[in-house]
Amino acid sequence: MDLRLSFCGVEFPDPFTLAASPSTGTGEMVERAFDAGWSSAVLKTMAVEREEVNLVYPMIVGLDHEGERLLGMENIDLISDRPLKEWEQDIERLKKRYPKNVVIASIMASSKEDWQEAARRVEGAGADMIECSFSCPHGMPERGMGSVIGQNAELTERTASWVKQAVKIPVVIKLTPNVTDIVDIARAVKRSGADGVCAINTVKALVGIDIETMKVIPSVAGLSTYGGYSGPPIKPIALKCVAEIAKNVEIDISGVGGVTTWQDAVEFMLAGARNVQLCTAVMKWGYSIIEDLIDGLSYYLESKGMTSPEGLVGKSLPNITRHEELSRDYRVVAHIDEEICLRDGRCYVACRDGGHQAIKVSEDRLPHIDEDRCVGCGLCVSVCPVRGCLTLRER
């Protein structure tokens, strides 16, 4: 299957891109990723040498939930602490060895001069595209960088236009979800003349407190700070940001946030993304997940009779509207497949204490729907441990 998809005028061999992260922290790592099948990568965010970067450890902590390890992840990582000179050499080598692959340099700076110098240097080294991080929620904002730019439309427009003026290659602005209205910021990017947006960077968070020691995690010699949350729990936030931007601003979008499977990636494309990036999933499972992503998307497109991912982009957007516009006449009712019901009572308890008391349980523990009481809210379908056992049917 031909999975090529253009993004900001650059043809990507497939829509999957490694996001700026520790997985793209050196040229050697990106080479291994390319050898494993990735065809594009955003290099870990870099800055000019004047910008001193001092990292802290530990910088990563997982959110465990009901036995599942690393459901989500918080980090207090900063940008790369490697000199831009080394990155320039890495970019040159990557482009020489993998001329068909797309190399995107992620940059960050604290002044017009530094933005433009970083942009010119990575362009000179051969980068195909620049991604500007206006979005890191921790550490960098204290120094006037990262999400303080992406949280202000005026700063976003001004800074993006500096970078755009400095180079000829396409410029993408990476946005933060930690704003009241991401559409406002995407409009500012459009006004700046930049070519696209990447949504989203991590969600500002505090993942937990060790109740034995009462220390916040990750604990750096007893102290911690708010970090950036990533992984599957932020997917709904990212998907919403992508859809909102796609519905309101005519600009190319790279979707990122919680993508783990090809199905997640398809959802981002249906919501309007022309490119999909992955970070946490790769950090957890390794570069080899690219094989499943490519195979899965290929089979999916074939099953839909499609010959390119192009047809997916934005296809679900007409199905999103204002709450006011939703039908008040549509009526559904819950239905239980008795054959596969585990009779564990979860639907009964949820409906009793969080719904409309529409489920009764008989002596053999089999739940029954009281159709007169059921409003079709969907709670029982969501709590049932067996997918397909409880469904909603149109009345």
Ligand SMILES: Cc1cc2nc3c(=O)[nH]c(=O)nc-3n(C[C@H](O)[C@H](O)[C@H](O)COP(=O)(O)O)c2cc1C
């Ligand atoms: C440890 C870590 C380091 C990251 N470093 C960067 C970075 O240097 N630049 C950047 O733009 N985003 C960075 N990100 C954000 C990711 O690129 C991505 O936007 C975010 O993690 C959401 O995607 P995910 O849920 O697939 O991880 C980092 C994320 C993590 C977890």
